[in-house]
Amino acid sequence: MIRRDSFAVIAITCIAGLVLSVVPLPHWLALVRPGFLVLVVLYWSTMAPLAAGILLGFLCGLALDVFQLSLLGQHALALAMLAYLAIRFHLLMRAKPLFEQSLYVLAALVAYEVVLWAIDGWTGHARGGAARLLPAFTGALTWPMVVGVLGRFHTPR
Amino acid sequence: MAGFGTSVSRPLYGRGPSPGLRFFFYALLAALLMYLDQRGNWGGRLRYSLMAAAYPIQAVVNSPSAAWQWLTESSRARTQLRIENAALRARQRELELALMRQQALQQENAELRGLHAALPPLAKRWQLAEVINVETDPLRQRLVINKGSRDGVRRNQAVIDAAGILGQVARVGPWSAEVILITDPEHALPVQIARNGLRTIAVGSGSPDQLVLPYLAVNSDVKSGDELRSSGLGGVFPAGYPVARVIGVRREARQLLAQVQAEPLARVDRAREVMLVDFDPAHPAAPVAAADARP
Numbered sequence: 001m002i003r004r005d006s007f008a009v010i011a012i013t014c015i016a017g018l019v020l021s022v023v024p025l026p027h028w029l030a031l032v033r034p035g036f037l038v039l040v041v042l043y044w045s046t047m048a049p050l051a052a053g054i055l056l057g058f059l060c061g062l063a064l065d066v067f068q069l070s071l072l073g074q075h076a077l078a079l080a081m082l083a084y085l086a087i088r089f090h091l092l093m094r095a096k097p098l099f100e101q102s103l104y105v106l107a108a109l110v111a112y113e114v115v116l117w118a119i120d121g122w123t124g125h126a127r128g129g130a131a132r133l134l135p136a137f138t139g140a141l142t143w144p145m146v147v148g149v150l151g152r153f154h155t156p157r
Numbered sequence: 158m159a160g161f162g163t164s165v166s167r168p169l170y171g172r173g174p175s176p177g178l179r180f181f182f183y184a185l186l187a188a189l190l191m192y193l194d195q196r197g198n199w200g201g202r203l204r205y206s207l208m209a210a211a212y213p214i215q216a217v218v219n220s221p222s223a224a225w226q227w228l229t230e231s232s233r234a235r236t237q238l239r240i241e242n243a244a245l246r247a248r249q250r251e252l253e254l255a256l257m258r259q260q261a262l263q264q265e266n267a268e269l270r271g272l273h274a275a276l277p278p279l280a281k282r283w284q285l286a287e288v289i290n291v292e293t294d295p296l297r298q299r300l301v302i303n304k305g306s307r308d309g310v311r312r313n314q315a316v317i318d319a320a321g322i323l324g325q326v327a328r329v330g331p332w333s334a335e336v337i338l339i340t341d342p343e344h345a346l347p348v349q350i351a352r353n354g355l356r357t358i359a360v361g362s363g364s365p366d367q368l369v370l371p372y373l374a375v376n377s378d379v380k381s382g383d384e385l386r387s388s389g390l391g392g393v394f395p396a397g398y399p400v401a402r403v404i405g406v407r408r409e410a411r412q413l414l415a416q417v418q419a420e421p422l423a424r425v426d427r428a429r430e431v432m433l434v435d436f437d438p439a440h441p442a443a444p445v446a447a448a449d450a451r452p
Binding site for chain 1: 188364
């Protein structure tokens, strides 16, 4: 069972993910920066679906909206959706080897970007081409690292 | 509300609403937020308080680079400082000379216009702000600065740096403000070619080193190296401020419009300090008041 202090761990790792997601980077590096906070939310939603709920995804998305200066609720909706998917399929996901997990993460991140892109389109901001999908690919490549780092903070059941 | 999805003792698919129902609830909430933010006054007020809440974290995120800068500044050798000081002094003398000449020109200009005295300065008030967050992805080219409504910053205020126009204030929080850069794809800036006075509009490209001029006809008189200045239309920027330099013109016989690229003069992605300027509305070069100037 998940211990109570895991809430603190989740909060701290989410804040760290948020900082990594918004820290200023050179333009070319910012283009390929994986969404660290998205990966952290995905991780906790799969590995500790009881402690991290859809509310976590919603709140982290809201924080992303505020910091990335986007429409309020845009990232919140996309990240809540991702948290829901992760919670729904967490058993399936956990049973897979790391490489296969990365593929599922890639699919989830592409869905995430598509939702963001659709909302941009509906509100009349649709811009940016295939480059928008770059963070999904780098995110999938970063997933094993995220698992390695966050796995040290708790004992997966 | 706090119990949603966070209770430790509750089995995942046991009591309480199912994940699908909870997701539906949050999706509705997010949709409501988006609706309010897109078109309501209420969303603006919510955004104002969220900007206030975000300010401490932005300051913290910015602190490593600020600390690094402070460290390099303070560890510089005495000789280096002396060299820099000498260079600055020379620059100041140069500017003083230019200013003298400018005052004479202003006087002359006033006489030619039939005025008795030179015009008052165009910039009524300016203040320095520090950049605390930069967002330069292809969709959004924005800055967050550490001055807000408490310091008198208002929406649509012009933001410039030492080299030229940088952008305008898009949203204001109590201690911080969001600046939309001229390279943002949603920003359009009325400009004029300094060489021949041809007026057009410079639109952001989404890349911090490029503007595009999409509305110039194939046969218009524009060439590489032309300087673009603000034309004073649009109600935000006054006339005559440097904006960009044309770096590429492509004309294709089959198309009606030329493809013109320009490079902004302001250091859009490397700006650390920016100036917020208030202009004297009585000045003839002041921005023409538009009905509704939106970023």
